Amino acid sequence: SQTIHQWPATLVQPVGSPLSLECTVEGTSNPNLYWYRQAAGRGLQLLFYSVGIGQISSEVPQNLSASRPQDRQFILSSKKLLLSDSGFYLCAWSDGGRGSEQYFGPGTRLTVT
Amino acid sequence: GEDVEQSLFLSVREGDSSVINCTYTDSSSTYLYWYKQEPGAGLQLLTYIFSNMDMKQDQRLTVLLNKKDKHLSLRIADTQTGDSAIYFCAEIVGGTYKYIFGTGTRLKVLA
Numbered sequence: 001s002q003t004i005h006q007w008p009a010t011l012v013q014p015v016g017s018p019l020s021l022e023c024t025v026e027g028t029s030n031p032n033l034y035w036y037r038q039a040a041g042r043g044l045q046l047l048f049y050s051v052g053i054g055q056i057s058s059e060v061p062q063n064l065s066a067s068r069p070q071d072r073q074f075i076l077s078s079k080k081l082l083l084s085d086s087g088f089y090l091c092a093w094s095d096g097g098r099g100s101e102q103y104f105g106p107g108t109r110l111t112v113t
Numbered sequence: 114g115e116d117v118e119q120s121l122f123l124s125v126r127e128g129d130s131s132v133i134n135c136t137y138t139d140s141s142s143t144y145l146y147w148y149k150q151e152p153g154a155g156l157q158l159l160t161y162i163f164s165n166m167d168m169k170q171d172q173r174l175t176v177l178l179n180k181k182d183k184h185l186s187l188r189i190a191d192t193q194t195g196d197s198a199i200y201f202c203a204e205i206v207g208g209t210y211k212y213i214f215g216t217g218t219r220l221k222v223l224a
Contacts, residue, residue: 032210043119043216044156044201051210059211090155099144099163099205102212104155 002027006091006105014113019064019078021108023091026072031093033074034102035066038088050074051096086112117202117215124221131189133200133218138183141207145178147187150199150217159187159200189220197222 003026013019025031035047046059048066056066063082067075074091091105118136125131137145143164148156162169162176162185169176175188185202199217206213 034212036214044214046211046213049211057211092155094210096210099161101146101158101161102156102203104157107153107155109153 002093002103004091004093004103004105006089006108008108009106010109010111012111012113013081015083016080019076019081019085019110021076021089021091021110023074023076023105024072025093028072028093028095030071030096032096033068034092034094035074035076036090036092038090038107040087044090047076081112083112086110117204117213119200119202119215119218121216122219122221124223125192126223127192127194129192131187131192131196131220131222133187133189133202133220135185135187135202135215136183137185137202137204137213137215139204139206139213140180140183142204143207144205145176145185146203146205146212147174147176147185148201148203148214150201152198156201192220192222194222194224196220 005024034049036044050056050068065077089108092102094100094102116138146161147159149159150156160171173190177186199219201217202215203212
């Protein structure tokens with residue numbers, strides 16, 4: 001069966017510090033991968049998605065970046081965090097079929113202080 | 114543009130029906146989804162509907178789709194306290210692998 005992991009589960013970082021959040025998927029190959037952010041009281045905002053290794057589509061221009069160094073690994077990074085980067089970050093995968101369900105990870109709660 | 118709108122809050126009494134509404138914008142969306150998010154957790158798919166359908170029923174859940182008005186609704190019959198959560202509708206943008214989620218509706222079920 002397929003599983004999706006995210007870590008860390010929670011993170012408190014000062015403004016201006018770097019960020020690295022990791023997402024890995026097991027039990028499938030060549031998944032489409034997604035990063036979303038859910039800010040307090042707001043909906044789910046698509047940040048990046050990837051349909052293959054090295055292929056990243058950016059939806060929101062900001063100080064975040066994403067990379068996919070391996071087929072089932074998706075990393076969200078920042079060189080310098082802003083207060084507005086606080087939120088709940090969710091990774092998701094789908095099997096690539098256009099109508100397919102997305103499977104979400106447990107999320108990372110990031111607080112920038 | 115791509116935008117999916119939902120009302121933010123809904124409060125119902127246990128045993129009543131809940132109706133959560135959603136308005137989407139991409140008329141080429143082939144699939145529309147309803148996801149549920151429990152507090153502090155990721156999202157889980159509840160149900161979906163293909164764009165050539167008007168209605169889909171799955172146990173206590175009924176999805177209605179009005180393509181002309183780009184309106185999607187989720188009806189939960191006999192709402193239970195365990196149904197309290199945030200409900201998101203989502204569409205997949207035609208011709209892409211991109212999913213657009215609504216703002217989420219927080220459902221509170223009163224005992």
